[in-house]
Amino acid sequence: MSVTGPDVGKATLGLYPLELYEPLIGRAATDRILSKAARARGAHIVHVSSTFYGGGVTEILTPLTLMMNAVGIETGWRLIQGTPTFFHGTKKLHNALQGEMIEFSPADRLIYEEVVFENSTRLHLSEFDAVIVHDPQPLPLVAHFPGRAMPWLWQCHIDLTEPNGAIWNYLRRFVEQYDAAILSLPEYAQDLAVNQHFITPAINPFSAKNAEMSDDAIRDCLTLHRVPTDRPLVVQISRFDRWKDPMGVIEAFHKVREQVDCTLVLVGSSASDDPESSIVLETVMQSIDERVIVLTVDDPLLVNALQRRAAVILQKSTREGFGLTVTEAMWKGAVVVGGDVGGIRRQIRDGYNGFLVRTVDETAERIVQILRDPRLRERLGAQARESVRQNYLLSRLLEDWLDLLAGYRLRARM
Template sequence: MQATLESYEPIVGRQAIDELRFLAQRLQGRSVLHVNSTAVGGGVAEILNRLVPLMNELGIAARWEVIRGGDAFFQVTKKFHNALHGQPASLSLQDYRAYLETNTQNLKTLSLDADVLFIHDPQPAALIKARPQKGRWWVWRCHIDVSSPHAGVWGFLKKMIELYDATIFSAPQFAQRLATRQFLVAPSIDPLSEKNRELSEETIQPIMRKLNVPLDLPLVTQISRFDRLKDPMGVIEAFRLVRKATPCRLLLAGGSASDDPEGAQVLQEVRDRAQGDDDILILELPPNSPTEINAIQRASTVIVQKSIREGFGLTVSEALWKGKPVVASAVGGIPLQIAHKYSGLLCRSVEGAAFAVKQCLNNPAFAKRLGENGREQVRQNFLLTRHLKEYLLLMAALEHPEDVILL
């Protein structure tokens, strides 16, 4: 069931909800359209699913459209995605043509009538061709890190992106210099979603039993897909350093790797590395397991995110929201979520991760304080209501180019 704005009040406070209403009152009559490339799965769809109804509740007529494309199109946009992350890419003229043709096809079927259009990520970026007939303000919302992209792909996209009125990036270090305004809006988590809502011990315990995760020892957990960039091997090494002096158990939980050949290989390597060690548990979770993830996080003593590379790394906020001490690599958007020794611990090596985990296990009072500060940090900065507020502010900023806007 869709949560209403009111249901966020116990979490963010009456005043914050009122403020959203006062702001929205100043923006009445505007219509908004979000366009992305997937209706289910992935962080963008997860957020839009919640954000669009809340905008409507605030009196902003908001819609969400999804572009359609064939396999060829999505293969090209997958290549775009990797190339924008800086990986080598080879794209043919045909690839670029397939991309543009799909966008042109979508222009025929999508209804783009709205005052403000938020176009998410590269897949639908070429819809900007509909301008100036459609839409008043066009905003390109980039959810990925384009700080060191493949020059050819970025050059191709940049020409389109600079036709937009504004862009949004998740963090300044993910952005590029562009001839258009670049706003900064961090992503968010929904505290009422199945993955983040409060769970009672009566709910958590049976789930952990069902997953065969005993809780007789402190539990150190990393939840992420089996991917080298998430460094599961490094987590095992760190765990082994910790366990020399402090009894504990490691849980590596991630999505099933059955349809991902590389993931399956990493999973096998992880199993080999952990073989014969009863204190290392490896769990393949079914694709849609938000309650299980929630329960695992809440049952953990320390949560680790030892990524080698990361986008914004919103899983860190999910863990912090459970009030847990988090040990995470200082990469991507993670340092924006964790102030070292304040709302979590940052690390840069296996040894550093091990030391930080030990600190948390051996000093429960310190760990508790990190967890509490971490939860507050998320409450202030990374919840859906803040995200919603910034989208509304952006609408005001589009109409007023000045630095101080009186609505």
């Protein structure tokens, strides 16, 4: 879809008014969401996370906060600050929530809670009508606002299928001080003494990463980044994180090359709150050959071009809270081969709009099948795009938040 009419300037500036979505979701849905937004107009809410850069939380909050402001809900975004030792500790928490059996020592707990306390004195969160805290890094903030009059909501974007029991029990005492916990999928629900809500993430189809690109623009972008297009491209785009299994991707690619000539492109960035990413990247770089290209640039146009040009998109995660890179690729009509876990399993119907895999051998087999069958690629890609249009556009995410906030008294403004 090309954006035309009086809202072009707003889209270019990144404001993305809801009216832009009308050709995608219909007039009735647009009017319904605008009506809900009107009832919330004037409310002042704030999101708190640990980084403006890298990772799924940023991908969600960047367009969501802009869109909420565009419909008249004053929406801020605050960051907590921390030392490298603090973020090493919170990475342990992230891994533990995804099931890793690790120890979070008394020293780790002291640093974690002390840094969050320090942040609580600087953030001045009492002025808002609702506070939404994201993931484990700022989780204990709630303990430092005991007399709060507004709802505090904790949103966890992590795969909570089988969390480390000891560490979950430690974190639970903070979670249960919130008014509710918000999880990406119902299967992540936990035994909690507070309400649980389920909101799946979504993408902004008009961003630089997702908007339409001409064939010439795609070619120029790939040329600029020296991505060869003489052979089919197999691409994985994700943070350099061992949960994304980049080594498994490389192993599967070597098996594919025994049958089909192609090129693998791994594109990733490092979230500023993920101290393990440099180690994963170093391991990847030691395992590549001339047919594996690794790019660490932060360029949304490159992501867009690759997802549109690739013959196969991979997301071979072993844990995945949701997987927005899957959503982005599906929106562009790409065929995604993804790990049969978490949010990837929610998005991909195996054999209908992509493929789910569990092993390196399964991954290689599906890649070869797709490379050899252009008609299959076209059919799955068309169904993938329609799945996103129906379920995973930002307009739906905005409406989910409006519905959730309507259930809480925002100091009589809603």
